[in-house]
Amino acid sequence: MNSEKKLPSAISYLREELQYLRQRPLSKQKKAKTHQFSKPVASFSKPDRLKSGMGTEITLIFRSRACSWAGSASGGCTMCGYWNDRAEGDITADHYWQQFTSTIEKFKSQLEDVNQKIVFKMFTSGSFCDPKELDEKLQLKILQKLTEFPSIKEIVIESRPEFLTSDLLTKYRQIISEQYLEIGIGIESSSDYIRANIINKGFNWKQVIKAVERVHTHNFGVKAYLLFKPPFLSEYTALMDLFQSIRDCVQLGVDTISINPTNIQQNTICSVLASQNQFRSPWFYSLFWIIKHAISQKELEHTRLLCDPSAAGKERGIHNFYSHHPSNSEAIDILQRFVEHQELSIIPEIINDKESLVNYNRYRTEILYKWS
Ligand code: SF4
Secondary structure, eight states: OOOOOOOOOHHHHHHHHHHHHHHHHHHHSOOOOGGGGGSOSEEEEEEEEETTEEEEEEEEEOOOSOOHHHHSTTOOOTTOOGGGGOOOSOOOHHHHHHHHHHHHHHTHHHHHOTTOOEEEEEEOSSOTTOTTTSOHHHHHHHHHHHTTOTTEEEEEEEOOGGGOOHHHHHHHHHHOSSSEEEEEEEEEOSOHHIIIIISOOOOOHHHHHHHHHHHHHTTOEEEEEEEESOTTOOHHHHHHHHHHHHHHHHHHTOSEEEEEEOOOOTTSHHHHHHHTTOOOOOOHHHHHHHHHHHSOHHHHTTSEEEOOOTTTTSTTSSOOOTTSSSOHHHHHHHHHHHHHHOOGGGSOOTTSSHHHHHHHHHHHHIIIIIOO
């Protein structure tokens, strides 16, 4: 008999910490009152880039029971704080439906205007397609309702790959005939090592490939979310990882790539590291370098590259030096113009003038020494 004690795997230490962090908000968070369950966390409208050009985005962020992966023994992903915002208590399908219909009512005039080009986005702080979060009947009822508005040209939802079954996608296809449905998958990185051990994502690249194939077989689109700078990685390593992940996603044939520069959310591994000066959100310099070099103008004709960073310009989000060129507000403006026009020439070569060169050299020093 082998009497050697089995050592726990390295990932189990990370998961232990994640579970501890997931428990912390439970005692602190204000419990959502039941009457709030029928109101979404937010719903808003703003200009956005659709596949066919500029139009309007209507976004609905559901008050939800949040991601079942975060609520599982895994503890969820290392950078994700959505679990903090979950509705505790018995939130039902009726509550979700009320949140949805109140949003439809709020934007009724835009939705009924046939001259509008609208992308309707729904976020559940988890997976729209996960029956543990939204039961299947409700998913179909919501999509059915959206097909009644000719102004809606695109629908965007998010899901982990394991919920994107052929059976479910067939049912979606029976409902959606005119609109373009794009399903966002939080791929984060094309590296299995980083996704498993650094992000704790719980699925591998093979599963991603199969899910993308299934979605495409049903003639829906795929939006790949890529994380720029997970915890534990230096700026340089993160930059290389994102570069390679963009290349792999272009090769895979995803329709849209959305870069998410890490923002430090409460009760996450990132927030723990940041509190000990061991994590900094990425630099705009790095993001611009990657956009400029990881994809060609020709590839942008069939793969949209989006980036709408949370907390941009703030300490907890992507930022540059505060008072230097390009300043944070300049960088945000450059990024927005790039997303709108999908034109690489909008992204500046950051070392083409003396002041930028000085800042860039400071930045390189920071990458090599302080944040490595
Ligand atoms: S990133 Fe997505 S899959 Fe990971 S815990 Fe957050 S909501 Fe869940």
